[in-house]
Amino acid sequence: MKKKIVALVLACTMGLGMVGCGGSSSSSSASASTTDSSASSEEAGSSELVDGKFAETRHITVEVYDRGNDGGTDPTNNMYTEYIKKGMLEDHNVEVEFVSVPRWTETEEINNLLASGGAPDICLTYSYPTIQTYANMGGVTDLKPLMDQYGSELTNLQNWLGDTNIYWDLDDEKGTLWAIEGKRANNRRINTFIRKDWLDKLGLEEPTTKEEFYNVICAFRDNAKELLGKDADKMVPFSVSFDVGWRAALLIESEMDPKITDKEFYINGFDDRKLTQNGTKAAMKTLNKWYNEGLLWNDFALYTAGDSTEDDMMKAGYVGAFQHNWDYPFRGGDDSIQANLQRIIGDDAKYVAVDCFENSEGKHLKYVDSTAGDRKIFFPTTNTEPLASLLYLDWISAPEHIQYLQIGDEGVTHNVLEDGAIELIPATGDPIMNSGNNIDYTITCNGLHLADDKLTLLSMAHSYPACDPEDVQKALDIAATDNKIAKNVKVPEIVAENGMGEALGSKRDVVYDTALAAKEADFDKVWDSAIEDYLASGGQAIMDERTEKFEAKYGSSTSVE
Amino acid sequence: MKVMTAGNSVAATAEKTNWKAYLKRYWQLYVLLILPMIYFLVFKYIPMKYVLIAFKKYSIVQKVGEMPWADNHGFQYFIQAFHNRDFLNALRNTVGLNLLDLVIGFPIPIIFALILNELNVKWFKKTIQTIAYMPHFLSWVIIYGLAIQLFAPSNGLVNMFITKLGGETVPFLNDPGKWVGTYIFLGIWQSFGWNSIIYLAAIAGISPELYEAASVDGAGRFKKMWHITLPGIKSTIVVLLIMALGNILGSAFDRPFALQNNLVMQNAEVISTFVYKNGIKGLQFSLTTAVGLFQSVVGVFFLLFANWLSRKLGERGIW
Helix, strand or coil, rough: CCCHHHHHHHHHHHHHHHHHHHHHHHHHHHHHHHHHHHHHHHHCCCCCCCCCCECCCCEEEEEECCCCCCCCCCCCCCCCHHHHHHHHHHHCCCCEEEEEEEEHHHHHHHHHHHCCCCCCEEECCCCCCHCCCCCCCCCCHHHHHHHHHHHHHHHHHHHHHHHHHHHCCCCCCCCCCEECCCCCCCCCCEEEEEHHHHHHHHCCCCCCCCHHHHHHHHHHHHHHHHHHHHHHHHHHEEEECCCCCHHHHHHHHHHHHCCCHHHHHHHHCCCCCCCCCHHHHHHHHHHHHHHCCCCCCCHHCCCCCCCCHHHHHHHCEEEEEEECEEEEEHHHHHHHHHHHHHHHHHCCCEEEEEECCCCCCCCEEEEEECCCCEEEEEEEEECCCCCHHHHHHHHHHCCCHHHHHHCCCEEEEEEECCCCCCCEECCHHHCCCCCCCCCCCCCEECCCCCCCCHHHHHHHHHCCCCCCHHHHHHHHHHHHHEEEEECCCCCCCCCHHHCCHHHHHHHHHHHHHHHHCCCCCHHHHHHHHHHHHHHHHHHHHHHHHHHHHHHHHHHCCCCCC | HHHHHHHHHHHHHHHHHHHHHHHHHHHHHHHHHHHHHHHHHHHHHHHHHHHHHEEEECCCCCHHHHECCHHHCCCCCHHHHHHHHHHHHHHHHHHHHHHHHHHHHHHHHHHHHHHHCCCCCHHHHHHHHHHHHHHHHHCCHHHHHHHHHHHCCCHHHHHHHHHHHHCCCCCCCCCCHHHHHHHHHHHHHHHHHHHHHHHHHHHHHHCCCHHHHHHHHCCCCCHHHHHHHHHHHHHHHHHHHHHHCCCCCCCCCHHHHHHHHHHHHHCCCCCHHHHHHHHCCCCCCCHHHHHHHHHHHHHHHHHHHHHHHHHHHCCCCCC
16 A cells, blocks of 8 residues: 555655646736736825825735744744834734744745745745746746836835845846845854864964964864863864855865956856865865864764754864854854853853964955845745835834844843943843844844944944853954955856756765765865766856856956956 | 347346445445545545646646646656756666665565564564564654664764774765665664564464464474465565565655765665755756656556566466
């Protein structure tokens, strides 16, 4: 019986398609009605609003990430959602309902919601290819005409995002705009962290070069008994997880040619983990050597995204160094890595940021993203309330709303220090923020952004409760050293990228992992054949099309300017 | 002529009354049957119309009928699949892993059932049987959790034991070759107890008189097993074998998906996980529907062939 059912498994596979089509009848009619409504409102101008308010209450649904954190609140119903709901109803007569989507499987979840016609009116995702694929099927509302019509009234949105972020994804040729880019309030990206107390114990200085870093992690390995006692065999001098391209990013970037042209960077840039950029192979060779010398975590590939094992190892004090988001050990309030480490090991145990991956020019160059390129907001064609949705984006971009959502109430979630700086304090119960600075609700703003810019700078180091502001300040400073900001290459859609994001992304991880764990003597062979397979599976086609379209737009120039 | 017609109509009425009589007498059973029939209709047969997606350019906002036909007379996505290196690799792995499962995993529940049948201490037999079929109730996610605790290279219990004894760690989970062994082993461990139940039931149906007669004739344990028990459950074995063959290209999703990792992907990617990654995550519904359809059609052919073969060889087959 079981086997028979398996024989029918395809039916189920298609069942998903079915759901898509089942829902599609409604979505196609919805798309028609969207056009209708926008057409009719065009005639009427924005007369449906009186003092920014709808005459009749409108209803919209908004996506919010569910991070499933321990002791967190219901992401769709808490103090902050109430604040938004109340504000939207009062200011615009719009009822807001939140729809939660698991953070770690957001792409699949959005795919399913879109396919079933049940996607929220306001969707966000980090993956532009998902939006593009869905747009090609006719499932995304073009925001260009909407912005042309209502843009001038959305002053908060205009002031905060500006044309850069609003029109970042505008297709110059077709004139379509499928998504608006939320803004990174802080485009620092990645840092190297190292156990300060271990350095002190072994009488070592903070490393300032790659070589010194290598010596330090060797010292961690060789002194495991002294540092960890009976847990010596759990020592991981330098932890790199399955997402090697991210978790060794500073090493990889330090091997890249600092003079790389915009053109070369763009052509190889379809993979945001820099797999085919110049220098990556050299960096991986180093990493492979370190792996074979017992400096990395042997079990790294067995755990996948969202698994907390590696974080738990850091919290338990087994990890000497790692690279991650510039504020990684400080995130999470009382449950942050730093706070746990100090609880478990002792007050002097902590990670500090160091800057030790120099490139051929001796600089600590870090490739950071522009303010755009982060979360993308789009409206599926099932959205029948485009104006109400735009008003939501505008409301959520108002400085005072961002500020309240990010710092909450005085005495509950923050204190005001003597110099005026805002210091976040751990909250309990309903005021808990499920994401740092509530970035899941301030969807147009990622990172701390208070109404007053000076106050933001003053407060940043204090926005990590349970962590020493000096440590945070150091991480902030290092992450801002020698930054190179990504440019917006304006070429038409790259057709070869269609539907390939997922397949190539997982293949890239396979390439990185297998090369990292190869025997040292086999490294070149493993790397070359894995890259060859990667290119043959669609990577080369994308690079060729990118070259062609770049040249069509910028001619023989290798620069975007 | 007349007689013939009369005869026919008599037979027809007899059949008619027969049918009605059955329905009247057993109507409760027929009512019970309605629910599963609705289930199959709604969840298994109606969705089959979406097989068409394999031959059409999928669009999320159109009905199946409205979607444009794919190129190459609708076979665009089948051609694309067979040019896709990852699909061919997944196909190879699916067949390979399923064959290994079949060759190694198929006889084990039979042997286990035979051994269990020979045990005379009832409580011991029951205990062993219960322990053996318990893993069947564990999900693959949990089994993977157990596997990591046992087999991980640095912190796994087995490897810690090996290193304490002075040996080298064995990459059970992160070497492609060794992974296949672990995969097959875990599959057998999870299911052999459960699969043996059907054989034990078949064995229980063998007439005890046969054993008594054999004992009188002086047959020992092994002889009885060979000449009575095995032939007694032969038809059960054949039916299960045919169904297993029908599944040679099919694959469960949970087991490979839970057990695979990047280091072993060259051996661990199977069709079901390929379909998940490219179809559900990558939004390539047409391509993966084509792959799923191909998988099922080949499965049906295997099933038909195995059934035909077993009937040729004098067995009953499954119909």
